[in-house]
Amino acid sequence: MALQSPKDTRPGTADLDNPLYYLENMETVIGWVQSHHADLLTGEEQDRLSAFRELSVPARALLTRMVMRTGELFRAEKLHYPELGVPESEALEELVAGNWLDTSPVLTIDQLFRLYTLGELRPVFAGALHDAGWPKTLPKGRMLEALRPSFPDVCPLADWLGKQMPPVVCINHMALFDRVRLMFFGNLRQSWSDFVLVELGHQRYEPVTFTPDSRAFQSRTEVDLYLAMHQCREWLDEGVPAREVWPEVPAPSDNAWLTSRRDRLLLELGRQAERQGDRELALQAFGASGHREARLKQLRLLERMKRHREAWTIAARWQAQPLSDAEAQGLARILKRLASRLGKPMPPTSAHPSIQEFTLTLPKPALGSVEFAVQQHLWQDDAPVFYVENTLINGLFGLLCWQTIFESVPGAFFHPFHVGPADLTREDFVGRRQASFDQCITRLHDGSYRHRILANYLAKQDTTNPFVTWPVINEELLNLALDCIPAEDLECLFRRLMLNIREHRSGFPDLIRFFPGNTTPDKRYEMIEVKGPGDRLQDHQMRWLEFFAGEGISASVCYVRWLGNRVME
Incomplete structure (x- = not known):
């Protein structure tokens, strides 16, 4: 039976005062x-x-x-x-x-x-x-x-x-x-x-148009396929040997959304097979999975099995393909080890830009975090400092691209109560909306981005968005950011964010300091990653800092030492 386009009515949510x-x-x-x-x-x-x-x-x-x-x-x-x-x-x-x-x-x-x-x-x-x-x-x-x-x-x-x-x-x-x-x-x-036991009315959800074409499931067969994959995952979680689950994994589907779920299932099956000592099955599962992590796991397992030449062939072929930062970093480490073992020439590596750093010696605060202590120390009336971590750049991106993020594409929205699209962290999230994202970037070129960001900020107050953290993104911070961060820098940041939403949404520096009185456009802000005693940079933080250095964006690491045993009141 053909499905008629339903009226796009918004179902209400029950009041918790109602006992039923x-x-x-x-x-x-x-x-x-x-x-x-x-x-x-x-x-x-x-x-x-x-x-x-x-x-x-x-x-x-x-x-x-x-x-x-x-x-x-x-x-x-x-x-x-x-x-x-x-x-x-x-x-x-x-x-x-x-x-x-x-x-x-x-x-x-x-x-x-x-x-x-x-x-x-x-x-x-x-x-x-x-x-x-x-x-x-x-x-x-x-x-x-x-x-x-x-x-x-x-x-x-x-x-x-x-x-x-x-x-x-x-x-x-x-x-x-x-x-x-x-x-x-x-x-x-x-x-x-x-859903059933919560009151959803306390949140505002972005209205999304639901049509038959935007549904994730276009046939009952696809629903059955999902259920079959879910059963396989449950068996794995219950401890059923991976070798017994392997024949029950459904064949690949033309549905991209279901394919991504199958890739994750195969990744987990490979992990379980490796833990159970079934290395050949693990290699087979990793090789069949298109998940980002599967190829690295396949190569590392081949290394452990001393199958270095096979690993080298796969790694060298994979190196020529587009890679995320994490994949490139992991692959470079594997290639370096393999080259040493096989007597191959070391693969060329790109030079890592030097990261700026400085040290502060401060009295240890009685209360509050090390980031707060640095923020208080650096704050000046003409150079305010804000603790933003991952909220500011993500928030600016979410406000600029709001309408694109909430486009009704298949597999993105199933009901009216989504915080964000279900495919947000899938590899094809941007690709399926590429034309619309390109229009958002165009606004950075023609100067209309500020109006779009502020208009969405006012219109969407407290509406859920996976990139916008209310009320951290307040009006003061927003205006300072738009005044001090050049559109060219925003484009660099947003383009990198879109390369891999899953990886790049985190790792931003803790603090941002603005210099609104500075007349030099590229000297009106800087980002600062704070590291307390004994703390060190994580890989995803390092990758962002190296990116900043390569793009000429002012960023540094502040290493904090506590001054003796004195406590700052």
């Missing part, structure tokens, strides 16, 4: 999926969701509570929710009649131990423990380990604990709720509590 707020939010999730993803649901699934809406309010609320909790099995007598307004047994009867719950599930011994307390289990298994030569006083975990080999089968509750026990119920359609959760969130990492 969680049900209201669950209905928002289900309504959103029915409106925007109906063609990805089977007729039976659509009927089930419609049946959910036809349940009484207490039954819907109780089922929602159960869906939100961990697992699918629940002790009926332990379900206590006074806000239902009716006895829980009444709501349970309706759910059982509607085939939402199974009252006679079979249980493994592990499930039994999760549901019942040690005091309830000891009398039942005292005889089995005695026969096996175990003391009846074993703690619960040890008791389960001792009994598991003797009780491999699944049994109804009555066979485990007797017919007198109140029933255990099992949710019958948890897979459907998981599918709905996936289509709403775009992942299964987020739980129902990330």
Whole structure:
């Protein structure tokens, strides 16, 4: 069935003063999926969701509570929710009649131990423990380990604990709720509590236009593919050997968003295989993964396996391709080691620009950080200093490129409550919006960037954006930055940021000092990285500082020593 473009209505969020707020939010999730993803649901699934809406309010609320909790099995007598307004047994009867719950599930011994307390289990298994030569006083975990080999089968509750026990119920359609959760969130990492149990109204979210073409999932097959990859990841997390999971990894997809998830799955499978001693499988998984980290891991593993010539061939070929800073740094180190072992000429390395540094000896403050101490020491009325770290340059970028960041492209937004695009840290984030980002850079050339940044600052106050930290980006700081940082420098900084959003959003110096009275354009600000006693530069900080030096942007490292044992009040 063809999906019609739904009305782009903004679902509301429940007020936490409403005792059934969680049900209201669950209905928002289900309504959103029915409106925007109906063609990805089977007729039976659509009927089930419609049946959910036809349940009484207490039954819907109780089922929602159960869906939100961990697992699918629940002790009926332990379900206590006074806000239902009716006895829980009444709501349970309706759910059982509607085939939402199974009252006679079979249980493994592990499930039994999760549901019942040690005091309830000891009398039942005292005889089995005695026969096996175990003391009846074993703690619960040890008791389960001792009994598991003797009780491999699944049994109804009555066979485990007797017919007198109140029933255990099992949710019958948890897979459907998981599918709905996936289509709403775009992942299964987020739980129902990330939406259903929170009040989202305290945040402002950027309105995004949702159309069928902007959806991440264009077919049910793609949803199934995601679920299959998620199952593989769960198996790995549960300790299933990587060799057993490998055949279950789905084939590559034409969907770029799903391909990136598959690359991450293969990276993790390779890691697990290496830990489990299956090095050949690890190499195969790393080689099949397109994740940034996979190639370096493949090369390092080949080194450990003494397969230096093979590693050299791959590394030399990879060196000719575009690399991120971290990849280039890691590859250069590997090539240097391999060249030494194989008697190859050392690969040419680019000279590292010298980083400016200075030392301050200050009384140790009674309170506050070392960055605050340096800020206070350097502050002058005509040269104010701000503690900004990663907030300022990211904030200026986010304000200039706001509309581009929130473009509705496939796989970027799944619902109206995103802090930012879901593909933000993917390698193709900029490429998929290249024309729009180019327009933002053009504003730096024609001088209109200041108006765009200030206009977005005023219009978007307190609206969530992954690059803008409110209220750190205040009006004073913003105006000083726009007055003192030349457009040419902003372009350099933004272009490097866009090369690798994931890596380059961090590592900026702690402080920025402005010189608004200086008439020389490139001498009106400087950035300062602060390092206290015993602290040292991290790789990502070093890479930014070397970039600044290469581009002629004023930046330095301030090393702090404390003055004896004196404490500055």
